[in-house]
Amino acid sequence: MQLACPLPKFDFDVITMGHGSGGLLTHKLLQTGVFDLLKNDMLDQQHDGARFELKGPVAFSTDSYVISPIFFPGGNIGELAINGTVNDLAMCGAAAQYLSLAFIIEEGLTMEEFWKVLVGIRDAAQEAGVRVVTGDTKVVEKGKGDKLFINTSGIGLIHPQAAIHHNRIEAGDKIIISGNIATHGIAIMSLRKGLEFETSILSDTAPLNHTTKRLLDLFGEKIKFLRDPTRGGLASVLNEIAGMTALGYLINQGDIPIIEEVEGACEMLGLDPLYVANEGIFVAVVKKEVAKAVVDALHNDPYGACAAIIGEVTPEHPGKVVLKSRIGGSRVVNYLTGEQLPRIC
Amino acid sequence: MKYLTEYRDPELVQEYLQEVHRITTRPWTLMEICGGQTHSLVKNGLLDMLPPQITMVHGPGCPVCVTSISVIDEAVWLAQQPNVILASFGDMLRVPGSKKSLLEAKAEGADVRILYSPIEALQLAKENPGKEVVFFAVGFETTAPANALSVVQAAKLGLPNYSILASHVLVPPAMEAILGDRENRIDGFLAAGHVCAIMGTEEYDPIALKYQTPIVVTGFEPVDLLQGILMVVQQLEKGEYKVENQYARSVLREGNRLAQDTIREVFITSDRTWRGIGPIPQSGYEVNERYRSYNARIKFHIDIEAAEENGQCISGDIMKGLKKPVQCPNFGKACRPEQPLGAPMVSSEGACAAYYHYASAPAEINTPVCN
Numbered sequence: 130m131q132l133a134c135p136l137p138k139f140d141f142d143v144i145t146m147g148h149g150s151g152g153l154l155t156h157k158l159l160q161t162g163v164f165d166l167l168k169n170d171m172l173d174q175q176h177d178g179a180r181f182e183l184k185g186p187v188a189f190s191t192d193s194y195v196i197s198p199i200f201f202p203g204g205n206i207g208e209l210a211i212n213g214t215v216n217d218l219a220m221c222g223a224a225a226q227y228l229s230l231a232f233i234i235e236e237g238l239t240m241e242e243f244w245k246v247l248v249g250i251r252d253a254a255q256e257a258g259v260r261v262v263t264g265d266t267k268v269v270e271k272g273k274g275d276k277l278f279i280n281t282s283g284i285g286l287i288h289p290q291a292a293i294h295h296n297r298i299e300a301g302d303k304i305i306i307s308g309n310i311a312t313h314g315i316a317i318m319s320l321r322k323g324l325e326f327e328t329s330i331l332s333d334t335a336p337l338n339h340t341t342k343r344l345l346d347l348f349g350e351k352i353k354f355l356r357d358p359t360r361g362g363l364a365s366v367l368n369e370i371a372g373m374t375a376l377g378y379l380i381n382q383g384d385i386p387i388i389e390e391v392e393g394a395c396e397m398l399g400l401d402p403l404y405v406a407n408e409g410i411f412v413a414v415v416k417k418e419v420a421k422a423v424v425d426a427l428h429n430d431p432y433g434a435c436a437a438i439i440g441e442v443t444p445e446h447p448g449k450v451v452l453k454s455r456i457g458g459s460r461v462v463n464y465l466t467g468e469q470l471p472r473i474c
Numbered sequence: 475m476k477y478l479t480e481y482r483d484p485e486l487v488q489e490y491l492q493e494v495h496r497i498t499t500r501p502w503t504l505m506e507i508c509g510g511q512t513h514s515l516v517k518n519g520l521l522d523m524l525p526p527q528i529t530m531v532h533g534p535g536c537p538v539c540v541t542s543i544s545v546i547d548e549a550v551w552l553a554q555q556p557n558v559i560l561a562s563f564g565d566m567l568r569v570p571g572s573k574k575s576l577l578e579a580k581a582e583g584a585d586v587r588i589l590y591s592p593i594e595a596l597q598l599a600k601e602n603p604g605k606e607v608v609f610f611a612v613g614f615e616t617t618a619p620a621n622a623l624s625v626v627q628a629a630k631l632g633l634p635n636y637s638i639l640a641s642h643v644l645v646p647p648a649m650e651a652i653l654g655d656r657e658n659r660i661d662g663f664l665a666a667g668h669v670c671a672i673m674g675t676e677e678y679d680p681i682a683l684k685y686q687t688p689i690v691v692t693g694f695e696p697v698d699l700l701q702g703i704l705m706v707v708q709q710l711e712k713g714e715y716k717v718e719n720q721y722a723r724s725v726l727r728e729g730n731r732l733a734q735d736t737i738r739e740v741f742i743t744s745d746r747t748w749r750g751i752g753p754i755p756q757s758g759y760e761v762n763e764r765y766r767s768y769n770a771r772i773k774f775h776i777d778i779e780a781a782e783e784n785g786q787c788i789s790g791d792i793m794k795g796l797k798k799p800v801q802c803p804n805f806g807k808a809c810r811p812e813q814p815l816g817a818p819m820v821s822s823e824g825a826c827a828a829y830y831h832y833a834s835a836p837a838e839i840n841t842p843v844c845n
Contacts, residue, residue: 396478399822456487456696458519460832 134251136244137161144238149268159266162244166251171227171262179227179262183286188223190214191282199246199276202316203331207249209408210279212336213359215257218283219338220355220411222291222345225257228283230264235274246277257336259283288342290349295373297353302442303420304378305413307340307427308333308435309386310363314405315394326397330390333409340430341411347426354414357407364403364462366412367450378450380440380462403452404465414442481695482518490700491523494707501527502710503659504703505652505795507645508666509536509823510694516828518696528703531795532828534648534751535666537613538565538821539789542747544780545641546571549610551778552639552770553584559602561595562610564588568820572781576610592624592638599628599636608770611638616668618642618759619733622740625761625768637770640761643746645669646677647757652794653685660795662706664692664699667721672737674729678717686715693721740765749783749817750790787816792825799829806830 139161147154164172171179192213199206215225230250234243254261312333319328337357344352358366363385367378387402395402409432415423420438427433450462480486506512512532515521521530534540550571553560560576567577567588580586585605589595592609599607611621621638628636645666652658665678670691682689688709692702702720709715719725737759746758761769770776786804791797799805799818809815811827818824 393478454518455482456484456518456520458523460517460519463831 134166134248136241137165139240142240144234144236144240144243144268146236146268146270149234149266155266162247163264163266166247167230167254167261169260169262171260179229181227181262183226183284185289186287187284188218188221188287189282189284190217190221191280192217194279194281195275196317197275198317198320199242201320201332202328204334205246205249206277206279207246208253209334210281211250211253211257211259212334212408214281214283215259215336215338216357216411218285219336219341220293220357221287222293222341222355223285223287224338224342225259225283225285227262227285228254228259228281230261231280232264232266233274233278233280234266234268235276236268236271238276243277253336257338259285285338288345291345291352292350293352293355295354295370297350298370298374298376298414298442300376300442300444301417302353302414303417303438304367304380304440304442305415305420305423305427306363306386306410306437306439307337307413307433308410309388309391310358310407310410311387311391311395311402311405313408314362314400315391317406318394318398318400326394328390328394330388330394333407335409335432337409337411337432340427340432343430344413344423344426348415348419348423351416351419352413352423353416355411357411359408360406361465362402362404362406363412364401364450365464367462368464370414371448371450374442375447377443377446377448378440379443379445379453380450381453383455384437384439386435386437403462417441478695481693481697483697486697487700490697490704494528494700494704495525497704497711498525498527498707499711501529502661502707503529503531503795504662504664504706505531505533505660506664506692506699507533507535507649508668508694509539509821509825509828510668511535511664511666511692511699512825513823513828513832514694514696515699516832520696520699524703528707531660531798532792532825533652533663533795534748534793535614535645535669536793536818536821536823536825537617537643538569539793539817539824540643540648540748540751541566541569541612541641541817542749543570543572543783544747544778545639546575547573547778547781548771548776549639550574550576550579550584551776552608552774553579553586555606555774557604558606558608559585559587559598560608560610561587561589561592561598563590563612565821565823566610566612568814569817570784570814570820592621593627596624596627596631596633596636599633600631603635606635606637608774609636609638611640611642614643614645614666614669615673615737616666616671618741619672619730619736622736625740625765626736628768629765634767637768637773638761639770640741640759641746642741642759643748644743644757644759645673646681647754648748648751649681650685651751651754651757653681653687655794657794657796660687662688662710663690664702664706665689665717667691667693667698667724670719670721670725670729672730672733675717675719675725675727676729682715682717688715689717691717691719691721691725693724748793750787750793752790784815789816789818789826792818799826802826
């Protein structure tokens with residue numbers, strides 16, 4: 130990636146307060162860095178905002194990215210910021226088209242780091258097929274940020290066959306997960322101060338819009354609900370749906386896909402993988418008769434190879450998520466309270 | 475996962491369950507000592523799979539739960555001192571003190587760091603020579619060797635800015651306190667596997683004999699727990715009371731001598747107040763005279779008034795096995811993980827948290843059961 134995209138010659142090595150001043154330094158930073166790398170017709174116009182037309186129902190979403198560290202196995206904050214908003218739109222059944230991109234940079238971030246993030250943004254936007262059409266750059270004093278925060282907002286057209294709404298979920302529907310759980314969270318955890326452990330686990334950050342589009346092309350309104358289990362993990366998403374629908378959600382522990390190394394790391398750290406963050410998978414609630422076909426279709430998708438039916442919607446225990454354990458017992462899966470903290474022993 | 479899946483094997487689980495069902499003829503009340511065991515029982519849904527005659531009650535083996543409110547206050551006070559970095563296991567941060575938790579102190583600006591090992595705290599002391607690093611040394615016998623080792627290392631390295639706030643507690647005196655209680659109704663124990671990996675099993679022999687109560691040292695996975703339960707019930711049905719070791723893959727009769735030596739090097743046994751239970755003589759470790767300069771209580775001249783515990787919390791009754799979490803009128807109502815009245819609702823090993831998060835019958839959570 131770096132070979133194809135070397136760091137251009139800047140006359141500064143680190144970002145300073147001046148780069149957020151709106152003056153010459155800001156201009157230089159944008160001209161040599163951002164605009165060159167993210168080049169497109171609309172951005173090139175350099176208006177105060179982007180002007181475009183969209184025909185049909187649209188979805189609009191925003192998200193802020195404050196991940197630490199900003200570089201992690203399998204990606205960086207830039208890719209996350211693009212994929213995250215693209216995926217939020219995808220979960221509404223929409224194909225992201227235009228994004229805004231805003232940086233809050235802590236003084237002292239090196240240009241090399243910033244460049245790597247920009248390259249990540251460009252690559253992720255290319256893969257997702259979206260364009261960054263407007264943006265903003267602010268710099269805050271050292272100690273007032275954590276290297277780099279990014280906000281992206283996105284807008285996209287809703288798939289004509291999409292009818293995604295929690296009120297369409299009925300008892301008997303199947304719950305599908307598109308890939309292994311807990312991968313992103315554990316990849317990040319492996320870098321945390323004091324916890325560094327060697328691992329080959331990479332973040333699963335990925336754009337899911339092409340995958341969800343294929344599903345909607347094939348199954349249309351039989352896909353009833355989509356959500357990406359990011360913060361709070363699978364357990365939180367299922368609890369959210371359970372709360373909204375007043376139906377019960379029964380999942381089978383043995384059917385939930387997870388990489389063995391990730392499961393091992395969770396054991397070691399005393400974390401429950403059901404609550405660990407993901408960035409490249411989604412939960413789908415689908416009509417029972419298409420469940421198997423949906424999983425088969427996902428298996429032919431680059432981001433769905435490990436997809437599985439993990440459970441079903443039931444009239445029993447309304448509003449609750451219940452997990453059937455591998456050994457046949459069952460328990461409630463609740464919301465997480467606060468942050469998952471490592472155990473003493 | 476090698477060495478884990480074998481102990482979660484559904485067929486083996488069924489075999490042990492059937493055997494427990496087959497041999498149980500009378501009601502028995504068993505206590506698992508360790509909070510890790512409690513969580514495994516509840517998380518795997520095992521409690522509902524046992525014969526109805528067997529009642530599992532949940533013991534005091536949750537270090538977070540039994541750390542007294544005054545010790546939490548000491549930690550909060552230390553964290554608030556200028557120039558102090560208070561390092562702690564993550565679990566301790568949410569536990570309410572008399573005024574606030576460490577997490578609240580942190581939000582107000584105290585320098586509180588979550589660490590995974592006291593050895594990291596040493597590193598922190600090395601990196602911050604201008605600051606005082608205090609490690610909140612909590613736990614049973616299991617964490618004592620590593621905490622002791624950090625003090626030995628600090629002395630070797632000549633690190634003057636490192637100390638520990640010791641709040642270690644010991645299992646055997648707590649078992650005696652439970653068995654000696656007039657209301658005691660425990661017929662047999664699953665002793666804590668990890669504690670015994672350090673201390674061995676010998677110290678349990680006199681307890682089994684004195685109170686005529688079977689004790690089986692048990693692991694933490696479903697198969698471990700069921701085998702442990704089976705071994706206790708076998709003894710009870712035969713009228714035996716001895717110490718047995720289900721967790722032989724980790725526990726030797728003599729324990730880990732090297733770890734025990736390290737404990738003895740740094741700590742002396744001392745009286746300790748257990749949250750919810752009260753003072754138990756000779757039930758804890760304190761830093762000994764030789765290493766007194768590493769004892770944060772001496773170093774910082776901590777002098778804090780002993781605080782009263784929240785009277786609404788019945789954690790003592792729960793940890794002595796007299797009540798189940800759902801029998802507390804506040805359970806899931808006034809007391810929830812995000813707003814706990816007592817520590818067992820906070821800790822990842824606490825019995826109340828286990829029931830709140832994993833209770834098998836969803837209705838249980840909102841059903842007040844008052845005695």
